Every structure is written in C-alpha cells, then in structure tokens.
Amino acid sequence: MSTTNNGEYFIPEPSKWPIVGTIALTTTVIGAVNTIHSGSLSIILPIGLLLIAYLFFGWFSTVIDESMAGKYNEQVDRSFRIGMLWFIFSEVMFFAAFFGALFYARVFAVDWLAGGGNNAMTHELLWPAFEGIWPVLSNPDNAAIPAPKEAMAASGLPAVNTAILLLSSVTVTIAHHGLRQDHRKPLIAWLAITVLLGAIFLVLQAEEYYIAYTEMGLTLDSGIYGSTFFILTGFHGLHVTMGTTMLIVMLIRSIKGHFTSDNHFAFEAVAWYWHFVDVVWLGLYIFVYWL
C-alpha cells in the first residue's frame, strides 16, 4: 500500500510501533507485578521499560521524520492538537480521582470515624480515642498504622517549589514567543532555563520526600494523610519528570533547528502539558499543603 496521499488526506504507512507498544506495556506490567510480589527486581521489568523507551524513541522519530518531510497538512496538525488537548483532559481526570479521594477523606471519612454525622456509635465502639483533625497525626488504629509526627508545612520547600513552577510556566511562554518570531537564541535560552527549573523542582521535591521519611515519619504507609500526600505529589512529580523529559527533547530539537515560527506543534503540545502540570501543582499546593 502507498501512503494514499492524493494531496488530500494523509494516512500513514503500516507501522510496527503499535505492536511494539503492546509488547512493551504488557512486559512492563508483568515485570512490575513480579517485582512487587517477589520483593526483588524481576529482570522482566527493566526489559519492559527499555522496550517502552525504544517505543517512544522510535515512534516519535517516525513522526518527526514525517513532519520534517512535509507530509503533514493542516488537517493532520488539527488532529494532533485535538488529540493532545483531550489527552491532557484525561490526565486532569486521573488527578481528579485522587483529589476526590482527598476531599472525601478530609470532609467525610475522618469526620465520621471521629463520630460525626450519625456515627457516634461507630466512634464509641471502634476507636473512641480517635479525633477528627486534618492533617491526621494520630490514626484510628495508631498502633498498627503509626501516624506522622508532624504535617508538611506549606512554607519552606513547597513554597519555593510553587514559585519555581510558576516561573517555569512564564519562561516556557517567553521561549514560545521567541519561537513565534523565529528568534532562535531566546528560544533556546529560555527553554534551557525552563528545563533547569523543572530539574530544580524535582531535586527539591526529592529533598522534601527525604525529610518527610527521615525526620517527620510522614510516609506512604502512615495513614490517610501520608497516603493522599504521596499519591498526589508522587504522581505530580512523575508528570513533572515526563514534562521535563519532553522539554529536553524540545530543547534538542530547537538546537537542531526543527521548528519554524508557523510549524512547531510539538513545542506547543509540550508547553500545554507543562502548563497543565503547573495548574495541578497549584491545586496540590492549596489543598495538600496549605489549607
């Protein structure tokens, strides 16, 4: 079959990447479960992860090559945009599930365990000593699940991190302005600064985790406060990692001169993603750290 691109539509050639993707994902999850179950790294997991890396590298290389060869028309560009926007929306909903869990725990679960609503007897019979205060620094069954000694303050590291992420959203926008005017120097410089800010964020986040674990007793298994704290900040951190990786790729491509002022969807997609990660952080900062 040919590309059947009669100047009208673009349809890609048959491609091996989807099947590579399936093998990669399936291998990874089997490796992940085996690792969890055996408590030591299963060789299948790194193989799967390598396959995923190969997948991303290969698939995106193909797309970049096609794009550079001028095969994409405006319609393809629009499809990509629609795809990226709704992908980001699905990510928003993924975080919504965890925010929902956080709100439910804070508003209902903790209150009810402490006898709120019509749960006076539950409280009396199960854990009469439990007090419904958020952050939960004494769990209902504190012997089995020791609570953290203190809560993570909103000032200090998290505040610095908020500033860093907000700043990085600005820098990526400045880089985009540079790109739109075909000014490559500011593009590369501001993009590099954005990458740097992302990396600093991650380092500080790691430091925060380190303090939480070693000094505050705030761990993943320290009850509902630790659970919601780490699942939300953890998945956010993972997204910052992905975002930073994507920014690095954009930086390399900018240096190579892949983008022009009117054709740089990849850059925009990454910028959207970066803003999304930023907005999620604001929600986190307000509801996990601050209020």
Place this chain on the structure above:
Amino acid sequence: MSAVIEEHHEHHDHKPTGIGRWLFSTNHKDIGTMYLWFSFLMFFVGGAMALVIRAELFEPGLQLVEPEFFNQMTTLHGLIMVFGVIMPAFVGLANWQVPMMIGAPDMALPRMNNWSFWLLPGAFGILIASLIMSMMGMGSAPNFGWTFYAPLSTTYGPASTDYFIFSVHIMGISSIMGAINIIATIMNLRAPGMTYMKMPIFVWTWFITAYLLIAVMPVLAGVVTMMLTDRNFGTSFFNAAGGGDPVLFQHVFWFFGHPEVYIMILPAFGVVSQIVPTFARKKIFGYSSMVYATASIAFLSFIVWAHHMFTTGMPVAGELYFMYATMLIAIPTGVKVFNWVSTMWRGSMTFETPMLFAIGFIFLFTIGGFTGLMMCIAPADFQYHDTYFIVAHFHYVLATGAAFSIMGAVYFWIPKWTGNMYNETLGKWHFWLTTIGGNMVFFPMHFVGLAGMPRRIPDYSLQFAEFNALATVGAFIFGFSQLIFLYNVIKTTRGGEKATEKVWEGADGLEWTLPSPAPFHSFTTPPQVR
C-alpha cells in the same frame, strides 16, 4: 439526511498481505474487523463462563464447581462481557462506520487506532492467564465480582489481583486512545457540508460516548491505582484503621461505573436510531431531540453514581438526592423511546433481521429501564439491592439491550462490509431463539430477586428452584443460538448473494453511497454533502 452531490472514489485497492496486514495495520476497516472478531471471541469465552454459572444454579445445592471457582466465574464473566465484549464491539463498529458515515478516508490517528486495539489482547491475555493458572491449581483468579469492592479486593484479594489491576490499566489506556481518536475523527474529518447537526445519530452517540470515556476511564485507573498501593505499599485509602474508608472505593468506582453503563448503551441507541428509520422508510422522528437527549443522558450520568450505594450507607440527604437525580434520567431516555416508536408510526415497515433486533431492543431495553426506575427509589432498593432483581435489570439493558443492538448492527452493515447478503432465514432463527432464550433466562430473575435470592451465591433456597431451572434452560438456548450467528457471519464473509451499493431500500447516508464491499480506503477525496 445527507445527500451526496458529487463523489468519485478511485480505488487502488491493493491491500497489504499476510499477518503484517493485521499486526501493522493503519486501516480503519481492518482494525474495526479485528475489534469485532476479538469481541466475538470474548463473547464466547464470557458466555461459556455464564453457562458454568447457570449450570451450577440449575438446581439448589452445590454440584458442579467449588464456590471459590464460582466466584471467579461471576467475576470474569462480568469483566469480560463489559470490557472485552460490549466495549470493543462498539469501538469496532465505530471504526468501520464513523469514517464512512462522515465521508472520511480513515480515522484521524490511524497508528494510535491500531495500538488501541492491540492493547486489548495484551490486557485480556493477562486476565485470562490468571484463570488458567487457577484452573491448574496455582492461586486464584480475581474472585471479588466485576465491581471489585474493597476490602474484598484489597485486604482479601488473591495475588492475581495485582495482575488484574494492571490489566485494567491497559484496558483504560486502550479506551482513552480509542476515544481520543473518535473525537479527533469526528471533529476534524467530516466531509465538507457535513455539519454537526447533519451527522447520523450513530456518529453523534459515539461522539458523546467518547467524551464519557475520556472523563471516566482515568478515574477507573485512579481507583485501581489506589487498590494497588493499599495492597502493596501500605496506604490507607480504603482502610478505616488508617483513617480511610472502604466506602470511598465505592464512590470512586461508581463515579466511573455509572457513566460506564451509558458508555455501553449510548452507541446502542445510535445503532437503533440508524436501523429503525431504514426499515420504517421514514426519516428519524425528532433528530435534534435525539441529540439533546443523548447529551442530557451523558451529563446526568455523572451525577447519579451513588444509586448503586443506597444500602452502603450515606447521609439521608445523599440518598434523596441520588434518588431524584436518577429518576431524571428516565426523561431523556423516554424521549428516545418515544422517538423510535414515532419513527415507526405509519412507516412502511419490513422486518428484516436488523429491524427485528432493533424492535427487540426497544421492547427489552425499556423493560430494563423500568426496573432501573424501580431500583432508583431508595427505600425500595433496600429490598432489591444485591438480589437477582439487579441481575435481571442489567441483563435486560446490557444483554437484550446493548448486545442486541450489536447483533442488529452486524446484520445491518455486514452486506456493506463483505459485499454479500447474510442468510435471512438463519438471521431470523438467530433472533427468535436469542429473544426467547434471553427472556427465559432473565425474566424469572425478577421474581426470584424480588423474593430475595441474593446474587453471586452458588447455592439457594428450595423455593427458587423452578425459576432457576427455567433460567438455566433459557441460558443454554441463548448461548447455543449464538452459534447460528457465528455460522451466519462466517458464511457471509465467504460469499452469498451480492449486495448492492444501497443494500436496503430505505437506506440513507454516506456509507450507502460507497460500493459493497466498501473500498479499502473509504473516501479518498471528500464527498460534498448538501
């Protein structure tokens, strides 16, 4: 609806050959075919499990299988039918039909399309492997019901639960990518002149379904992720001892779960809205009200989830809110049923197999809708909940609803797909046996359910014996009549009376302007729609 002014398709129909055609496909028809065959295969796998369940329930007492195995059967039957049969079948139909119906050459993102499909065999391979291991005496397959409530699935779940969790993740990725693709296709690839309010209803229902998918599949991913961490990393989301709450699981699950049931029925509405006008030889009655009703149902589906949790415990204000909100859904649903009936009113109707399935759908789905209305009355649901009444309800809407529409859709469009007419006599046999068998298995469940027979239990009291025996006989009729369907489909792909372009006298829409079988690439240049 939409008429073609000018159309010229050049078909240079050289398809890729060999296994590579399927593995590396970027063609919406080939991918659609794979989805449909995958769903068909899973239909028989899940169906076999249903027959194991029904055989065990043929008479009171434990006879055929161990209770532990029975639990695995109910769980996997539910999971496979929902995620492996109904959803992939509808995506398959969307793949085949949406590009043809809107005048596009293919889906907007063909490579991603293929990935969406190929993830499914991976996910279900993992899931079914856990059952095979269990049958070989190595651990247990998931056994906590398709709703996998915590703590049954967290504290008490078997080791295979972790594989199950990741397989759900993979299914979710597949669904999300499929949905994004459908949205991009519909937004971006409509032929000139095909405005939104000219789109066939099937396209509309899928458009809205795709949004539902993007909104709730990530929530499902979230809830299984919390299960994973609760099981393995000591988090306390669903553990009251750590300040969490098992009821939280149900809220998050049903926030996904209720929209999910509409994900499985909206495309069915779409299919019926294509078939009924064709065989009534009239335009659909109330086109725009159909569109708005679909959108309202989709919106309402997000704010009614706790009608699954009336007996779990909620503040009374919550019970009342969810009761009244759920009742609202009956309104747009009623609009749809009214429109289908009005479309048939004074139409010149004929009753080919697709039409039989569509009319069967309207009757039987409506029965399921009514029982839904009964159950959404919170105080009454205290009696119905977790009994066979629920099982009756959702099998009316899913088996004789969603599955009926899929069968109808296959008969309706298979002449376009293969270029051959199916065997009408066999089709009618299939319809009547399925309808009789289906009602025989599911109708008695209302009675035993009202009388209090609990669901998901391998044994029951003596007074339920007759109805259960009847249901089992019905189930086997239902099950084995699907072999007629299989035979008919295979036979049609192999040959038969040649189909015309239009296939059906009353057919209307772009797909019927293409030759039968439709060329490998649907519209290589866009048709102009008036």
